[in-house]
Structures are given as C-alpha cells and as structure tokens.
Amino acid sequence: MSGGGLFLLLILVVLGLYWPVTPVITVSNDLPIVSARVEEAPVRFMRKNRITALPHEFPGEELPAVSWLWGRYRLVFTRPGCREAVVTAKITPLARELAVNWELYRYELLLEVDPHAPGEEAGRVELVLNGKGVTPGRLQLPYGEYELKVGGAGIKPKTITFFLDKDTRLHFKTDPADSLLTQIKTVDVGIQPKGMAFSDDGRYLFVALLGEAAVEVIDGETLEKTGRIVPAEPEFRKGGFVEIGVSPAGDRVAASKMETATVHFIPLSGADRLEMTEHLVTGGTWSKVVAFSPAGDLLAVSNWLSEDVSIFSYPEKKLLAKVKIPGIPRGLVFAGGSLFVTNYSTGALHRIDTSSWQLVESIDSPRQGALRHAVAGQDPDLLFALDMRRARVYIYNLKDQ
Secondary structure, eight states, rough: OOOOOOOOHHHHHHHHHSSSSOOOOEEGGGGGEEEEEEEOOOOOHHTTTTOOOOOOEEEGGGGGGGGBEEEEEEEEEEEETTTOEEEEEBBTTTBBBEEOOOOOOOOEEEEEEEEEESSSGGGOEEETTEEEEEESSEEEESSSEEEEEEEEEEEOEEEEEEEEEEOOHHHHHHHBTOSSSOOOOOOOSSSSSEEEEOOSSSSEEEEEETTTTEEEETTTTTOOEEEEBBSGGGSSSSOOOOOEEOOOTEEEEEETTTTEEEEEEESSTTTTTTOOEEEEEEESSSSEEEEEEETTSEEEETTTTTTEEEETTTTTTEEEEEEOOOSSSEEEETTTEEEEETTTTTEEEEEETTTTEEEEEEESSSSSSOOEEEEEEESSEEEEEEETTTTEEEEEGGGGG
C-alpha cells in the first residue's frame, strides 16, 4: 500500500474511534431496563458524556440520550425482580447488538383454599394459574404477573390477579355456584379483627382490633392495608377496640372501646385527618356497638354490662338519654323513626321511640336466642336481625309495628 493509502487509512481509523455508534439493546421477557451501570468504557466515552469516574449509573430512560463511541464496555443492567445482567462487548459499527438476558428471581407462593362448605357440599375446586392447572400448597414461581382462575363443579367461577415480587401467601374461599357474593381477597391485619365498616365514599375500610389498641385502615380500591390508627392519648393505648360506626355526614368514623366505655373519633378531613385525638365517655359499662341515625344528628351506643343504651346528639356529642334494656343490649339500628336494639340475653328486639326516648315495644323471638346484629334493608319497611344462638336471620316488617 502506498504512503498516501496508509495515511488515508490512519485518518479513517482515528475518525472512527470518535464516530458515534448507537447500540441496539434487546431485553428478554419484554422487561424494560431500570438502570445501566457502566463499569468499563473508553476514555473518549467518558469525556463525551462528561463522566469523571467509573462506575457510573444511567437511569433506563436516559439510555437513548447517551453518546456511545467505538470501544470495549462492561455494562451491568438492573431491574426489580431480576438478577443483575452483565454484558461485556466491543461496540463498533459492525457489532452494535447488546443482548440483556434477565434471570428472574423466584419466590414462594403459598396457595391456601378454604371451601365454602364441608366435604362434598363444597364441590371439587379446580385452579388454573396462568393457563396451567395447579393444586393448593407451596409453589416456587418467577417474578411477574399472575392470573388464577377458580372454578369446579358446584363452585362459582372467579379470577384472582396478583403480582409476585416477594414470598406471598394467597388465601381465599370458594363460593357456592348460586351465591350473590364473591370473596375476592384476604387481607392480613392485626390481632382479633372485630367490627369494620367502609367510609361512605368507599375510599377506606376501617377495622377495629380487639386484641390491640388500634384501628387498621384498608384502601377501598386496592384492598391493601394502608395505615394503622392508635389513640393519641396514652391512657387509651391498652385494650382493644370493638365496633365501628360511620357518620352519614362523612366527617368522622367512630370506634368503641369496651374496657374504658369510650367512643373515639377519627376525622376524615382537616388537620387531624385519620388520627384519633378525641374521645367521648358513654356513661355506661363495657360499651360495644356504635350507630348513627340516617340524618346523622344522633349517635347511639349499646352498653353490655350496664344493660343500657346511651344516646347523644351529633356532632355536639351531648347526652340526650340513657335507656335501660331488660337484658344485654348489642345491635343498634335507627329505622322508621325508632331506635331498634337487639337483646343478646333473650333474643328479643326492642323499639325505642326517638321522640320520648322510652322503650315502647319488645318483640320476642320464636325461641330464646341471642340476637346479635341488626341492619335496615333497602326497603325502608324491613329490618334484619341475626340470632347467633339459633343461626338464623329474622326479618321484621316495620310497616306493621
């Protein structure tokens, strides 16, 4: 080769060393790069990108803006759920491909299924996880998104979706084929969850813990636990909470505390939002159920040991009356211009007139029972009460009081 040819070749090589090269990066499993750590690179690359020392890390979204040059590189790519992918390569115009092969972490999935009934009555559950049949137990699975289809003879079909990024316990119940309800999730909370209620807008689910001095907060959309509320006043940090009541005005949630016979309020807005800084003394003993009137102007509390019901104005929280009950009062519901009280001792349903605060009527159950909980129906003339002793639900016609 003539001297002129050698000189020209030398110029091309020198220019090539500084000529930008854009690598083609491919990833396995279509999982995007979160970051790239440069551990070895040409000095020219460092100058071009104003890097003073290695290793240097680029966020994944900045990679398209990086100025690459010919030379040898050692790159470490990262993303959640995967081991670091190390790529060593010489990048040139003829060798621009960089393959990032992710190795997914594997996690344990504990799959637990509770049948809705014993034995054959529960049917035989069939589980299909991402298109493959599985059985309950411990599974080792890679990081990623999953879809579990639940079905089988006598079982209502449902689909549960979840993302596996840690060791996970997935517990659920099967539902009868003709059920109007579908169990969609099990949420782990604190010790002895008892009363619970959604806020009126459905944004939160509040769960009273009987075994701890706390109220758990669950997001109403994701059904993930988002917080725990404890009393600001130290004297109420012993013993647990029992029942939850929600103000129709949407301003507060009330949580009852048996041992101290108090009701504690949780504001849903303002400076003390989702804190517990205020309490009300009920005047009874072993206070349990809390109920607001539909208009939100009354608050009632049943007192288990003193066998009476305390009624307050709301939001003033002024005591209006204490009504004696012939037995243990528990469930409360305002309906049809009256306050109805369930009797856990006898199974009777009592009606208190809200204008005189007198107990004006008692309706006995067919047999002595333990009437526990009461709710008003969508039909304003109907009321439903649960007899825990007899395992029955009684329906009352308020129109024919």
